[in-house]
Amino acid sequence: MGxxxxxxxxxxxxxxxxxxxxxxxxxxxxxVEAIGSEGNLDRGxxxxxxxxxxxxxxxxxxxxxxxxxxxxxxxxxxxxxxxEAACATGMSAVHVIYALIKSGYIDVGMALGVEKxxxxxxxxxxxxxxxxxxxxxxxxxxxxTFPGYxxxxxTAHMDxxxxxxxxxxxxAVKNHKYGSMNDKAFLDKEIDVETALNSDMIAYPHRLYFxxxxxxxxxCVVMASEDKxxxxxxxxxxxxxxxxxxxxxxLSNRGSFVGIESAQVAARQAYDMAGIGPEDIDVxxxxxxxxxxxxxxxxxxxxxxxxxxxxxxxxxQTYVGGDYPVNLCGGLKAKGHPIGATGVSMIHELNKQLKGxxxxxxxxxxxxxxxxxxxxxxxxxxxxxxxxxx
Amino acid sequence: xxxxxxDIREICLKYEIPVEQIKTFWEELEDGRLVTSKCSxxxxxxxxxxxxxxxxxxxxxxxIGLEGEAVVKGFTHICVLPTxxxxxxxYTIVVAEFKKHPGVRAFAWLEGIDKEDxxxxxxxxxxxxxxxxxxxxxxxxxx
Numbered sequence: 001m002g003x004x005x006x007x008x009x010x011x012x013x014x015x016x017x018x019x020x021x022x023x024x025x026x027x028x029x030x031x032v033e034a035i036g037s038e039g040n041l042d043r044g045x046x047x048x049x050x051x052x053x054x055x056x057x058x059x060x061x062x063x064x065x066x067x068x069x070x071x072x073x074x075x076x077x078x079x080x081x082x083x084e085a086a087c088a089t090g091m092s093a094v095h096v097i098y099a100l101i102k103s104g105y106i107d108v109g110m111a112l113g114v115e116k117x118x119x120x121x122x123x124x125x126x127x128x129x130x131x132x133x134x135x136x137x138x139x140x141x142x143x144x145t146f147p148g149y150x151x152x153x154x155t156a157h158m159d160x161x162x163x164x165x166x167x168x169x170x171x172a173v174k175n176h177k178y179g180s181m182n183d184k185a186f187l188d189k190e191i192d193v194e195t196a197l198n199s200d201m202i203a204y205p206h207r208l209y210f211x212x213x214x215x216x217x218x219x220c221v222v223m224a225s226e227d228k229x230x231x232x233x234x235x236x237x238x239x240x241x242x243x244x245x246x247x248x249x250x251l252s253n254r255g256s257f258v259g260i261e262s263a264q265v266a267a268r269q270a271y272d273m274a275g276i277g278p279e280d281i282d283v284x285x286x287x288x289x290x291x292x293x294x295x296x297x298x299x300x301x302x303x304x305x306x307x308x309x310x311x312x313x314x315x316x317q318t319y320v321g322g323d324y325p326v327n328l329c330g331g332l333k334a335k336g337h338p339i340g341a342t343g344v345s346m347i348h349e350l351n352k353q354l355k356g357x358x359x360x361x362x363x364x365x366x367x368x369x370x371x372x373x374x375x376x377x378x379x380x381x382x383x384x385x386x387x388x389x390x
Numbered sequence: 391x392x393x394x395x396x397d398i399r400e401i402c403l404k405y406e407i408p409v410e411q412i413k414t415f416w417e418e419l420e421d422g423r424l425v426t427s428k429c430s431x432x433x434x435x436x437x438x439x440x441x442x443x444x445x446x447x448x449x450x451x452x453x454i455g456l457e458g459e460a461v462v463k464g465f466t467h468i469c470v471l472p473t474x475x476x477x478x479x480x481y482t483i484v485v486a487e488f489k490k491h492p493g494v495r496a497f498a499w500l501e502g503i504d505k506e507d508x509x510x511x512x513x514x515x516x517x518x519x520x521x522x523x524x525x526x527x528x529x530x531x532x533x
Contacts, residue, residue, distance in 0.1 A: 019394060061397060127472035136407055137438040138497050141527040142483055143468065143475035151466030152485055159464075159510035204467040204505070250438060251485050252495040257464040 006229030006236030015336035052093035086377030090343025113344035156257035169196035171291035179334025186336035217338030243269025260380035278302035283364035460486035
């Protein structure tokens with residue numbers, strides 16, 4: 001009897017300004033797609049739901065999304081919880097289900113990430129997303145916004161390593177290119193470097209096209225113990241390694257602004273558990289809430305030395321055909337970043353990538369059979385990394 | 391029928407934030423002085439101040455003067471402002487490390503400088519500042 005945990009099914013709602021659906025309805029889209037993707041899987045197999053949402057009761061109206069979604073999808077009376085880990089909420093939900101299965105508490109569980117971010121005015125959202133962080137010591141007097149928090153990292157990275165605004169624009173070009181090939185992506189138009197460099201300044205050095213959009217979405221992953229996974233799926237993808245970390249909430253308590261320590265720790269844990277290294281990764285989803293963050297992430301997960309991230313994008317190494325294809329779904333930048341859904345959506349994307357089931361123009365070559373998902377909450381306040389294997 | 395319903399149960403949130411355990415910091419700031427917490431057991435200096443030492447968890451904390459001279463580690467200019475800052479002009483935020491307190495840093499606005507002149511590595515000084523209404527705060531000024 002094997003002891004692994006497998007991904008048996010996954011689905012994703014179309015990301016975007018989804019004002020025609022409420023939180024339950026957009027959750028149902030990813031759930032129905034996931035359940036329908038495996039003929040042997042029935043919703044009655046699911047024993048526990050971990051629902052990831054950052055904004056419940058704050059920037060959308062429903063306070064208890066977990067039981068609410070269970071009710072809507074006819075899943076009562078299974079156990080459920082809501083989890084929150086800022087922008088890493090989705091992958092924290094995945095890690096919870098992994099642990100519940102691994103412990104023997106359940107055999108089959110689901111992680112469902114969901115967010116409605118467009119029910120309040122945009123600048124109110126900017127305000128809500130600027131508050132985490134330390135409210136008293138950062139937001140109350142100094143009003144940081146999220147692009148601003150990452151801007152502090154970006155200026156430090158530019159100063160230390162010579163990374164440029166053009167490099168940040170190049171990442172936007174790549175992720176828009178792949179977003180244009182993904183039917184579920186919010187931003188589906190290709191752009192060029194000039195468009196990104198000439199867009200409005202949001203928080204220096206982050207221009208509009210360097211920032212992920214505010215949007216709605218959901219994603220769902222059903223996971224199972226090894227024996228159950230083989231029963232439910234012809235071809236499960238396995239969770240090979242996980243890692244997690246935190247960094248200080250107050251940016252002033254961090255010693256470096258050129259890398260995110262919690263993400264470095266999480267990546268190292270995930271590689272060690274999987275028994276592999278960065279060179280074994282065929283395809284990855286890295287947390288590109290800002291295009292500067294993607295360049296830092298190349299370094300933090302070990303695709304290059306610290307400071308070498310700019311070379312990877314300049315050389316095209318993170319495109320299909322390069323050494324480390326990154327964010328072939330469009331990333332947070334173009335696919336969108338409905339906060340609670342993002343980490344689950346990364347697992348969905350990599351599940352499909354490892355099986356060779358995405359559109360050929362954005363399909364990575366799967367040689368070693370390993371994929372990596374890197375989901376960062378806040379500016380590293382939380383970090384979750386997952387290695388998937390086939 | 392409308393495609394959406396505009397919620398009518400508006401709520402106004404204003405937090406009463408407890409600062410009793412670190413009231414010395416706020417009292418001194420009101421009088422125009424910057425202080426912070428230092429652990430009596432392990433000498434760890436903390437900013438923001440805390441009533442427990444994060445290094446050894448001692449609660450034996452004393453207050454020391456904070457020398458404001460600092461070096462910028464990273465910065466940003468906030469150009470799209472959050473709703474609750476909509477009355478402000480675009481502002482610059484920096485994290486800078488205190489020269490007299492190695493490893494101790496603060497997060498604050500940098501005022502009195504053109505945006506084009508802000509750079510990593512520049513010298514600044516953290517300075518107490520009062521509001522007409524509301525708690526005192528502090529900002530960096532160029533040196």
